[in-house]
Amino acid sequence: MFISLENVTYIYLPHTPFELTALKNISLTIERGESVGIIGRTGCGKSTLIQHFNALLFPTVGKVWIDGEEINKKSPHLREIRRKIGLVFQYPEHQIFEETVYAEVAFGPRNNGMTGSELEETVRWSLESVGLDYHFLKDKNPFELSGGQMRRIAIASILSMRPEALVLDEPTAGLDPEGKRMILQKLKYLREERGTTLILVSHNIDDLAHLSERIVVMDRGTIGMDGPIRDVFSQIEQLEKYGIKPPTTARIAELLMKKGYDIPRGVLTPEELSSEIKQKILMRSHQ
Amino acid sequence: MIEFKDVSFWFSEDETLIEKKDEVLSHIDLTIPKGEFVVLLGRNGSGKSTLAKHCNGLLLPKKGVVLVDGLSTIQTEQLWDIRQKVGLVFQNPDNQIIATTVEEDVAFGPENLGLHQNEIRIRLDEALTIVGMNDYRKKEPHLLSGGQKQRVAIAGVLAMHPEYLVLDEATSMLDPEGRSEIMSLISELKDSITIFHITHYIEEAVDADRVLVMDQGQIVAQGTPATIFNMREKIYNWGLELPLVTETAWLLQLQFPHLYPSLPLRAEELVTALCSSV
Numbered sequence: 001m002f003i004s005l006e007n008v009t010y011i012y013l014p015h016t017p018f019e020l021t022a023l024k025n026i027s028l029t030i031e032r033g034e035s036v037g038i039i040g041r042t043g044c045g046k047s048t049l050i051q052h053f054n055a056l057l058f059p060t061v062g063k064v065w066i067d068g069e070e071i072n073k074k075s076p077h078l079r080e081i082r083r084k085i086g087l088v089f090q091y092p093e094h095q096i097f098e099e100t101v102y103a104e105v106a107f108g109p110r111n112n113g114m115t116g117s118e119l120e121e122t123v124r125w126s127l128e129s130v131g132l133d134y135h136f137l138k139d140k141n142p143f144e145l146s147g148g149q150m151r152r153i154a155i156a157s158i159l160s161m162r163p164e165a166l167v168l169d170e171p172t173a174g175l176d177p178e179g180k181r182m183i184l185q186k187l188k189y190l191r192e193e194r195g196t197t198l199i200l201v202s203h204n205i206d207d208l209a210h211l212s213e214r215i216v217v218m219d220r221g222t223i224g225m226d227g228p229i230r231d232v233f234s235q236i237e238q239l240e241k242y243g244i245k246p247p248t249t250a251r252i253a254e255l256l257m258k259k260g261y262d263i264p265r266g267v268l269t270p271e272e273l274s275s276e277i278k279q280k281i282l283m284r285s286h287q
Numbered sequence: 288m289i290e291f292k293d294v295s296f297w298f299s300e301d302e303t304l305i306e307k308k309d310e311v312l313s314h315i316d317l318t319i320p321k322g323e324f325v326v327l328l329g330r331n332g333s334g335k336s337t338l339a340k341h342c343n344g345l346l347l348p349k350k351g352v353v354l355v356d357g358l359s360t361i362q363t364e365q366l367w368d369i370r371q372k373v374g375l376v377f378q379n380p381d382n383q384i385i386a387t388t389v390e391e392d393v394a395f396g397p398e399n400l401g402l403h404q405n406e407i408r409i410r411l412d413e414a415l416t417i418v419g420m421n422d423y424r425k426k427e428p429h430l431l432s433g434g435q436k437q438r439v440a441i442a443g444v445l446a447m448h449p450e451y452l453v454l455d456e457a458t459s460m461l462d463p464e465g466r467s468e469i470m471s472l473i474s475e476l477k478d479s480i481t482i483f484h485i486t487h488y489i490e491e492a493v494d495a496d497r498v499l500v501m502d503q504g505q506i507v508a509q510g511t512p513a514t515i516f517n518m519r520e521k522i523y524n525w526g527l528e529l530p531l532v533t534e535t536a537w538l539l540q541l542q543f544p545h546l547y548p549s550l551p552l553r554a555e556e557l558v559t560a561l562c563s564s565v
Contacts, residue, residue, distance in 0.1 A: 176487040177528040203462040248531040255558040274538035
């Protein structure tokens with residue numbers, strides 16, 4: 001049990017006219033090494049939820065455990081928890097402030113007292129983890145780079161704290177297709193090669209299809225669905241009820257089923273879908 | 288008609304181009320006739336936003352001319368007329384809204400035209416009805432969703448009665464719901480106004496009359512959506528991607544070469560063609 005929420009309710013500005021209940025009695029456990037996608041329409045509480053994962057917010061009611069320790073405002077290890085669970089906000093490149101890529105990525109570990117060759121090695125490792133060339137970029141001004149590169153530098157500056165889990169809020173928003181592909185590919189690498197626990201918040205269901213094994217669907221502050229990705233993504237009517245446009249692959253599978261092709265709805269990628277269709281075509285031509 | 292005649296642009300103040308790589312637009316020739324729905328695709332940094340900002344003289348060509356119904360954007364005395372003809376909507380909805388209620392925001396433009404109060408009222412009603420935001424007219428813009436804010440921004444432009452609507456990545460910061468709100472608004476508007484939609488989402492080009500692709504400051508391809516969507520290899524080289532439907536059809540075609548005479552753009556087309564040929 002790596003991150004665990006038990007009956008968590010979170011209320012913004014309680015006892016004021018602006019009181020807003022963002023999370024209602026949520027229970028959720030995420031194990032070490034999992035890759036979880038969190039999806040839901042704007043305002044469903046996704047961002048509030050993930051801020052509980054690294055002790056940026058504390059529940060109004062309920063309990064949060066991180067790595068075996070119950071967390072509250074007075075916990076002695078908050079700093080360590082925030083290092084362990086790296087949170088990448090939406091448009092993280094807006095928070096870049098240093099004048100060189102090196103200084104930006106080194107900021108966190110340097111604050112923790114790291115110096116010399118250890119620091120240099122950490123910066124190099126972090127940049128390489130997101131597919132950026134250390135020597136080429138380290139002295140560059142981050143503000144002169146492309147949007148996709150800035151986004152990856154912002155992610156690298158979280159990775160430099162060597163987190164055990166990475167929580168990302170809409171990591172591909174606003175990027176062009178190439179920038180998006182690059183981010184998804186690097187996150188997949190971190191997960192598969194480094195065993196980083198990945199928690200991804202996204203509106204884009206087709207992005208999650210490439211990366212997540214488990215999907216949590218949020219709906220007005222509660223959890224609407226939670227299960228293996230293929231189970232969740234094949235429940236088209238249910239997804240639509242929560243305002244989520246089903247994955248394109250599932251919609252095609254659905255149309256084909258109406259025409260008498262028995263295609264499983266849980267197909268996730270064009271590769272899977274086309275190979276299912278191929279099999280069905282070949283079966284028919286043999287009959 | 289908006290015409291680009293051999294337009295080149297670079298950002299430095301120098302009159303002459305120092306280095307070829309600084310050229311953001313390079314010898315653009317382009318005509319957008321009245322009534323057309325044109326989609327411009329291209330990766331970040333390809334020059335598409337710079338091109339958009341030339342349509343109403345927000346940026347001026349370093350070489351060549353941009354003409355709007357025959358008026359050149361270089362002639363400062365014509366800019367007022369040009370900007371009334373060509374309305375621009377930008378990427379970030381939060382940067383375009385200035386007033387404290389939806390209706391004040393939409394009325395801002397017409398008020399500045401010095402129109403009579405009654406005329407402003409008529410235009411306000413009309414614009415808010417078109418974008419489907421009539422019920423929100425007294426609301427504070429910051430309480431709206433991204434898609435709603437963008438619809439308010441479009442209403443503000445429509446209230447100026449423009450002849451051309453240029454959408455400069457107006458969907459790129461929106462969630463899927465917001466994007467489909469804007470795309471269905473575009474399909475309602477496209478019969479009554481010329482639309483020039485700039486985006487990096489290729490699936491937003493499915494219903495266009497004509498698709499243009501930019502890369503490195505040049506228009507590298509143009510044609511019907513079907514023509515462009517069938518250039519798979521080039522599309523990836525231009526930093527774009529195929530819609531999932533077209534990609535699936537392409538994969539199928541590797542095995543069954545005669546399945547699709549032309550790669551389909553929509554899920555229904557993929558399925559219909561498949562069922563009729565097998």
